[in-house]
Amino acid sequence: MRGVCVARGLGALLGNLWRRLRRAPADLAAVAAAALARLVAAFLLLAAQVACEYGMVHVVSEAGGPRGKDYCILYNPQWAHLPRDLSKASFLQLRNWTASLLCSAADLPAYGFGNQIPLVARGNCTFYEKVRLAQGSGARGLLIVSRERLVPPGGNKTQFDEIGIPVALLSYRDMLDIFRRFGRMVRVALYAPHEPVLDYNMVIIFIMAVGTVAIGGYWAGSRDVKKRYMKHKRDDGPEKQEDEAVDVTPVMTCVFVVMCCSMLVLLYYFYDFLVYVVIGIFCLASATGLYSCLAPCVRRLPFGKCRIPNNSLPYFHKRPQACMLLLALFCVAVSVVWGVFRNEDQWAWVLQDALGMAFCLYMLKTIRLPTFKACTLLLLVLFLYDIFFVFITPFLTKSGSSIMVEVATGPSDSATREKLPMVLKVPRLNSSPLALCDRPFSLLGFGDILVPGLLVAYCHRFDIQVQSSRVYFVACTIAYGVGLLVTFVALALMQRGQPALLYLVPCTLVTSCAVALWRRELGVFWTGSGFAVNTSLL
Known part of the structure; x- marks a missing residue:
């Protein structure tokens, strides 16, 4: 799936390049040189930021009840890799912190997120700022709820090296279904199994x-x-x-x-x-x-x-x-x-x-x-x-x-x-x-x-x-x-x-x-x- 994400961004870039060349045929050489430089820079940026994969978050209720269910997440493996098998993933308590955007230290709970995976709202600051605060507060992962289309959580190499916990985006609709189906006390495990070559x-x-x-x-x-x-x-x-x-x-x-x-x-x-x-x-x-x-x-x-x-x-x-x-x-x-x-x-x-x-x-x-x-x-x-x-x-x-x-x-x-x-x-x-x-x-x-x-x-x-x-x-x-x-x-x-x-x-x-x-x-x-x-x- 990483190749798909990069291909989409690169396809849009090439489309813009084609339109610029078509609009300015008189100054073709200058436009081509500038566009080529931007293409190279953007390609490097895409390689650094737009690598993304689909994964799953498996949810179970702490009080028993319904059988567990998988939900879609979009994550960037450059932050932290997810295990390929659910049996190798750790089940951790999901903490609903969506009332906060987690953009400053004031948004952190008094006793931190010790061995929890917080669920926070998207917006107002970068993914890096959110995950840095979560990691510093003891979180073992971070789920960001998005009301908009899911996009890969980007960053740069320095930020990737600093962060050691996975960060992923979850749709708002799936969040509502989780709490409706399982209640407020749930445990979750993040994993990303391999895609089969062909489906039956x-x-x-x-x-x-x-x-x-x-x-x-x-x-x-x-x-x-x-x-x-x-x-x-x-x-x-x-x-x-x-x-x-x-x-x-x-x-x-x-x-x-x-x-x-x-x-x-x-x-x-x-x-x-x-x-x-x-x-x-x-x-x-x-x-x-x-x-x-x-x-x-x-x-x-x-x-x-x-x-x-x-x-x-x-x-x-x-x-x-x-x-x-x-x-x-x-x-x-x-x-x-x-x-x-x-x-x-x-x-x-x-x-x-x-x-x-x-x-x-x-x-x-x-x-x-x-x-x-x-x-x-x-x-x-x-x-x-x-x-x-x-x-x-x-x-x-x-x-x-x-x-x-x-x-x-x-x-x-x-x-x-x-x-x-x-x-x-x-x-x-x-x-x-x-x-x-x-x-x-x-x-x-x-x-x-x-x-x-x-x-x-x-x-x-x-x-x-x-x-x-x-x-x-x-x-x-x-x-x-x-x-x-x-x-x-x-x-x-x-x-x-x-x-x-x-x-x-x-x-x-x-x-x-x-x-x-x-x-x-x-x-x-x-x-x-x-x-x-x-x-x-x-």
Whole structure:
């Protein structure tokens, strides 16, 4: 986590450097020299002050009662290191001294903090002044309560050498929860366990993502080909009428990407307002997707075939079957339940993932790429879009943060604390400071499923048309799985959010193209002409 803290500060600095150079092209050399000097000085300052790590404070009640609980802390290991194992940490009495800022000797208690960890308020003086007074008064550690965003407690080398007790920041909300849950008499232990290389929840995300792509691609391809071969049959029954697939044109691709860029930037600057719009859209779209996925199964049920009476209502004039009406009500109810309880971290993620996979399946069935040329254009444009908003935008934003990661995980300074629902999310199964403090869930965006999934659907349609025993479909699905594994490895090595399309797009495109070359069908695969040849035989 220390590298993450330094990278954020350095990213913001490079962004400011870029803006200064862009504003003063006439005096480029002078500006560059001055900026370079500041960059070196700031880098040394960052190395000295912005080293930070997430840790945990384990709280237990002195009077028994509830089982102990971990809370997030942010500490600077240059003050004092924390043990990596809770069994090696000392449990000490926590003394609530938040009525004081601990900025002068007058703020100290009459008998000091002998073998205690004081809890003081942030503000009015430096971290060094607080911890120096606490250490001189016999404290074994210091917790500083912050109502603002947690920042690493900085200092300089001389101060680091002088202090021998750990100092960490605790959020005000966590402090309130500690005293509400455990009372005023508590004991605490500070520790910082190692982060696991990979969390087991990645296996769950992998199965959900690959399963959605495989099922969606298979369903979309089979449905499209079936409709081509059944065009001469007519069945106007309400239950047989399905939504027509939408062919994606180059113009639609450009418009879609522009809309994505605009929406992402707007969310970055107006997150607290637009997040509710996205939540509402997700509720409607996911209910529709869930209905579309369950409808084929419900139609096969032997009961509920009766239709509602004749009427003039907008939807009911088609006289839907009773079972389909009940299904629609069920899907809306599931979506509403998620919308109401979306912030219940213990179980709401299950509903979100189920609705999200249904939404992705619905989109894969509805949106169709007519040629491999269209697939290549869409995937490459979104490939560049993903890289830009993850890796380039940190140099352009004032905070040095990635727009994509900031929006996907929710801004840390958001007043609403809402998260965008357009992701698959699974809670971390390993106990770690990162899971407790920064990212309690592992995320995979719907775009990382839908975009390669459209190519998988095209491969399946092409397989059936040229009677290739689904070799394109299987190869592209396996390539998607491999690309996802590469994404997870990159995430573990870099310990930062990754643009999944950076790995998924090359894997799926190159594999599909290689299969076409191997079968000597690249021409028809590129233009989709295999569809026209086979359809003309009907």
